[in-house]
Amino acid sequence: MVPLSGQINTVISYINCVEVGNSTMAKKAKQIDVDPKMCKGCHICIFVCPHGVLKKADVVDNRGFFLPVVADLDACVVCRLCEMECPDFAISVVEE
Numbered sequence: 001m002v003p004l005s006g007q008i009n010t011v012i013s014y015i016n017c018v019e020v021g022n023s024t025m026a027k028k029a030k031q032i033d034v035d036p037k038m039c040k041g042c043h044i045c046i047f048v049c050p051h052g053v054l055k056k057a058d059v060v061d062n063r064g065f066f067l068p069v070v071a072d073l074d075a076c077v078v079c080r081l082c083e084m085e086c087p088d089f090a091i092s093v094v095e096e
C-alpha cells in the first residue's frame with residue numbers, strides 16, 4: 001500500500017508539471033534509466049505514467065523479469081510519477 005504522504009507528493013508533483021499560472025511548463029526528458037539490479041518488473045511505473053511513455057519489455061531479463069522500457073520518450077513531461085511510485089527506487093528520469 002502506498003503511504004498517504006507519497007500520494008500527496010504525487011498529486012502535487014503532477015499539478016506542478018501540468019500548469020503554473022497561465023504558462024504551461026514544457027519539460028522534456030533526455031533519458032529514462034531503469035536499474036536492472038533494482039527493478040523487479042512490477043510495472044507500477046508503467047501503470048502510473050499518464051502519457052504512455054513506458055511499456056513492458058518484449059523479453060525477460062536474466063532473472064525472468066519483464067523490465068520496463070521506454071516506448072515514447074518525447075511524450076515524457078518529467079512529472080516523475082514513475083520515480084515516486086517505484087517501490088524500489090529503480091527508475092530515474094533525466095531532464096533535458
Ligand code: SF4
Nearest residue numbers: 039040042043045086
Ligand atoms: S516500478 Fe520500479 S521496480 Fe516496478 S517495474 Fe517500474 S522500475 Fe521496476
Ligand code: SF4
Nearest residue numbers: 049076077079080082
Ligand atoms: S516522468 Fe515518468 S510518469 Fe512522468 S511522463 Fe515521464 S515516464 Fe511518465
